[in-house]
Amino acid sequence: MGARAKDLLGRVGWYVREVMGENAYDHYVEHARRQHPDAPVLSRREFERQRMDEQAQKPQNRCC
Amino acid sequence: MSPRQIAIWSAVAILGAVAWGIIALVRGEHINAVWLIFAALCSYAIAYRFYARFIANRVLGVDDRRATPAERLDNAKDFQPTDRRVLFGHHFAAIAGAGPLVGPVLAAQMGYLPGTIWIIVGVIFGGAVQDMVTLFFSMRRDGKSLGQMAREEIGPFGGAAALVAVLSIMIILLAVLALVVVNALANSPWGTFSIAMTIPIALFMGFYLRVLRPGRVIETTVIGVALLLLVIVLGGLVENSSLAAAFTLSPETLVFWLVVYGFAASVLPVWMLLAPRDYLSTFMKVGTIALLALGILLTRPVMVNQAVTKFAGNGQGPVFAGALFPFVFITIACGALSGFHSLIASGTTPKMIEKESQVRLIGYGAMLTESFVAVMALIAACIIEPGLYYAMNAPAGVLGTTVQSASKAVAGFGFTISPAQLTAAAAAVHEKTLVARTGGAPTLAVGMSEIFSGIFGGDALKAFWYHFAIMFEALFILTTVDAGTRVGRFMLQDTLGNVWKPLRRTSWWPGVWATSAVIVGAWGYFLYTGVTNPLGGINQLFPLFGISNQLLAAVALTVATTILIKSGRLKYVWVTAVPLFWDAIVTLTASWQKVFSADTKVGFFAQRAKFQTALDAGKVLPPAKSLDQMREVVTNSTVDGVLAAFFAILIVVILVDAVRVWAATLGGRREPVLAETPPEPSKLWAPAGLIPTADERAYLAEAKRGDTEPALTGSAGQRVVKEE
Numbered sequence: 001m002g003a004r005a006k007d008l009l010g011r012v013g014w015y016v017r018e019v020m021g022e023n024a025y026d027h028y029v030e031h032a033r034r035q036h037p038d039a040p041v042l043s044r045r046e047f048e049r050q051r052m053d054e055q056a057q058k059p060q061n062r063c064c
Numbered sequence: 065m066s067p068r069q070i071a072i073w074s075a076v077a078i079l080g081a082v083a084w085g086i087i088a089l090v091r092g093e094h095i096n097a098v099w100l101i102f103a104a105l106c107s108y109a110i111a112y113r114f115y116a117r118f119i120a121n122r123v124l125g126v127d128d129r130r131a132t133p134a135e136r137l138d139n140a141k142d143f144q145p146t147d148r149r150v151l152f153g154h155h156f157a158a159i160a161g162a163g164p165l166v167g168p169v170l171a172a173q174m175g176y177l178p179g180t181i182w183i184i185v186g187v188i189f190g191g192a193v194q195d196m197v198t199l200f201f202s203m204r205r206d207g208k209s210l211g212q213m214a215r216e217e218i219g220p221f222g223g224a225a226a227l228v229a230v231l232s233i234m235i236i237l238l239a240v241l242a243l244v245v246v247n248a249l250a251n252s253p254w255g256t257f258s259i260a261m262t263i264p265i266a267l268f269m270g271f272y273l274r275v276l277r278p279g280r281v282i283e284t285t286v287i288g289v290a291l292l293l294l295v296i297v298l299g300g301l302v303e304n305s306s307l308a309a310a311f312t313l314s315p316e317t318l319v320f321w322l323v324v325y326g327f328a329a330s331v332l333p334v335w336m337l338l339a340p341r342d343y344l345s346t347f348m349k350v351g352t353i354a355l356l357a358l359g360i361l362l363t364r365p366v367m368v369n370q371a372v373t374k375f376a377g378n379g380q381g382p383v384f385a386g387a388l389f390p391f392v393f394i395t396i397a398c399g400a401l402s403g404f405h406s407l408i409a410s411g412t413t414p415k416m417i418e419k420e421s422q423v424r425l426i427g428y429g430a431m432l433t434e435s436f437v438a439v440m441a442l443i444a445a446c447i448i449e450p451g452l453y454y455a456m457n458a459p460a461g462v463l464g465t466t467v468q469s470a471s472k473a474v475a476g477f478g479f480t481i482s483p484a485q486l487t488a489a490a491a492a493v494h495e496k497t498l499v500a501r502t503g504g505a506p507t508l509a510v511g512m513s514e515i516f517s518g519i520f521g522g523d524a525l526k527a528f529w530y531h532f533a534i535m536f537e538a539l540f541i542l543t544t545v546d547a548g549t550r551v552g553r554f555m556l557q558d559t560l561g562n563v564w565k566p567l568r569r570t571s572w573w574p575g576v577w578a579t580s581a582v583i584v585g586a587w588g589y590f591l592y593t594g595v596t597n598p599l600g601g602i603n604q605l606f607p608l609f610g611i612s613n614q615l616l617a618a619v620a621l622t623v624a625t626t627i628l629i630k631s632g633r634l635k636y637v638w639v640t641a642v643p644l645f646w647d648a649i650v651t652l653t654a655s656w657q658k659v660f661s662a663d664t665k666v667g668f669f670a671q672r673a674k675f676q677t678a679l680d681a682g683k684v685l686p687p688a689k690s691l692d693q694m695r696e697v698v699t700n701s702t703v704d705g706v707l708a709a710f711f712a713i714l715i716v717v718i719l720v721d722a723v724r725v726w727a728a729t730l731g732g733r734r735e736p737v738l739a740e741t742p743p744e745p746s747k748l749w750a751p752a753g754l755i756p757t758a759d760e761r762a763y764l765a766e767a768k769r770g771d772t773e774p775a776l777t778g779s780a781g782q783r784v785v786k787e788e
Contacts, residue, residue: 015149015150016282017282018146018147019150019153019154020282020285021281022280022281024279025279027144028140031139031140044278044279045278047279048273048274048278048279049278051141052274052334052335052339053335055339056333056334057570058142059334059338059547059550060158060411060412060547060551061158061404061407061408061411061547061548062161062540062543062544063158063159063160063161063163063398063402063404063407063408063544064161064162064163064237064397064398064402064404064544064613
């Protein structure tokens with residue numbers, strides 16, 4: 001596989017992970033480390049649970 | 065502009081003009097659908113490049129030195145600077161649904177020309193503008209909702225009217241969308257089985273994501289989609305097995321199950337059902353839309369529908385009654401101008417946008433994409449033989465139940481299809497019948513199976529593609545129904561919570577159950593009347609849906625116009641005031657005709673009077689078959705008529721309240737107070753458009769080398785440097 005194809009695949013992969021929210025935990029860790037360096041960081045399981053439960057309280061509308 | 069750019073844009077303009085010329089002027093022979101695609105894409109490109117840019121820079125005055133709420137309030141949750149391309153994906157997935165697929169299919173009864181013009185012109189000057197300005201104004205107010213903005217910028221009265229408008233449109237929207245699903249699945253064991261199986265699939269995905277592999281969304285979705293394709297294939301086997309009877313459901317039974325489903329989805333935790341279904345439906349939606357675009361370009365089908373049919377002028381069309389003006393503009397809402405989008409544009413999107421200038425890509429650009437979906441749906445409906453189109457879309461009461469009666473009725477409309485052809489068309493997609501499969505979804509599915517089987521599989525796979533298309537539509541309609549019921553429940557809890565506090569608590573089960581029951585009960589009522597109405601549910605309810613959607617657009621455009629006036633941008637006020645004026649005229653005319661027209665096909669109260677008079681005389685009028693059905697028609701027409709009047713009154717209330725504010729501001733009697741958040745300097749940097757410009761790339765390169773000191777301190781800034 002050429003370098004360009006690999007690069008393209010990488011970009012597509014990045015896009016899919018971002019759009020689907022697969023990277024949400026990584027962003028959270030990055031944010032937590034930067035903003036509150038001393039506070040403990042949630043595990044992925046705890047974080048995903050919390051994220052989903054918050055979504056339950058703020059359902060997003062889907063259009064017609 | 066450089067000479068090269070001038071040359072490129074001139075070429076785009078010429079190609080667009082030629083395409084428009086062919087669509088509008090060629091008569092007597094069928095044109096190729098590709099011309100519609102060219103006309104649309106060239107028009108969008110020019111509008112995005114010039115008009116959207118003008119709105120962003122001059123009218124709104126986007127300012128990238130100013131921090132967005134995502135940057136200021138970043139909490140790594142709802143406020144979070146998000147890459148523009150990712151946010152575009154989120155926003156598009158939230159605004160695009162069944163609307164742009166259904167409306168154009170129904171509007172095809174007027175021919176392809178009126179629909180095409182409205183979809184393209186409407187989105188450029190109406191829908192995309194509305195989405196973009198609403199997104200911008202909400203972003204400048206920390207992501208406030210449309211209702212809150214209406215209250216703050218217009219007044220408590222207008223605000224309350226806006227809230228009522230939002231709740232009532234949700235009810236009608238959910239009922240009409242659910243009706244589309246019922247009509248697509250009724251007596252179809254293949255479709256019903258596949259859709260029913262999405263529930264266990266979603267439950268499994270939910271469990272997998274919650275317990276087994278937290279956060280692994282992609283692999284969960286891949287498994288889900290694989291299972292989904294499997295159940296579509298299995299549906300074909302179920303249809304011929306002893307299980308078929310269990311999945312052959314009458315419309316009334318389907319209504320019951322949909323209501324139960326909506327209630328369950330509203331009270332169950334979202335991780336069980338709602339979230340995994342959302343992943344599935346988004347994936348299917350984007351995938352199928354891409355496939356459809358590819359299919360049209362590869363097969364280049366011919367438009368067999370007329371450019372303008374006689375129903376455009378005489379208003380006697382069987383699919384929905386009423387003349388071209390105003391009813392094409394009501395029927396095609398999503399795809400041209402959809403008020404519902406203003407709820408999304410003032411929801412999560414403004415809290416995630418990185419830079420102010422990106423409202424053009426995300427607000428205007430995503431809406432252009434949705435409009436393109438509508439153009440493709442219109443194409444799919446117009447490549448079907450008109451005879452088949454009318455046999456599928458006229459109400460059952462008019463067509464009768466047999467292929468013979470349908471063939472005769474279609475001949476009465478002035479088109480031809482033989483009973484044998486109708487039987488063959490149904491057999492080709494493994495349906496018992498295609499007669500009176502109203503709602504648009506089956507028609508679109510026939511058109512899509514035509515296109516897809518032209519590339520993959522030929523006639524052998526026609527039935528698979530048909531059911532694939534049905535599944536895809538039903539799946540995301542049901543996602544709208546369950547998310548909408550939940551949103552409606554929260555809105556109701558919030559509103560009633562003002563009166564009685566405990567109702568607001570989302571953990572208090574009696575309150576949750578009661579408010580959920582009210583919401584499903586409300587849309588369930590309209591759904592049931594739609595299914596049983598002898599006059600045809602789509603025929604009666606779709607105009608109400610269109611009116612309520614355009615009513616919401618009027619609210620959004622009124623808020624935007626008010627803000628433009630209050631912020632002293634009177635010379636640009638036409639940008640929102642012209643579409644508002646048009647939208648108000650269309651909606652009020654449609655409501656007026658629906659309430660006062662003496663034509664019993666159009667006016668609800670004329671309809672009511674006709675059936676009431678006959679009922680008093682003990683007579684049964686067709687299409688009703690019994691006195692009970694007569695009573696049903698009378699009740700439905702009354703309720704629908706009252707609703708049409710109610711929507712018109714709401715628009716007038718909001719407009720009058722806003723005009724009062726405009727007059728006071730312009731007359732200098734009131735110091736304009738804007739509820740905008742004070743500016744704070746931004747430390748983030750990101751490109752404005754989809755593809756970074758040469759300047760932006762140069763800037764990024766400098767930033768990477770560390771030659772300049774761009775203030776790239778935030779998370780999104782770093783991400784941008786990494787990813788570009």
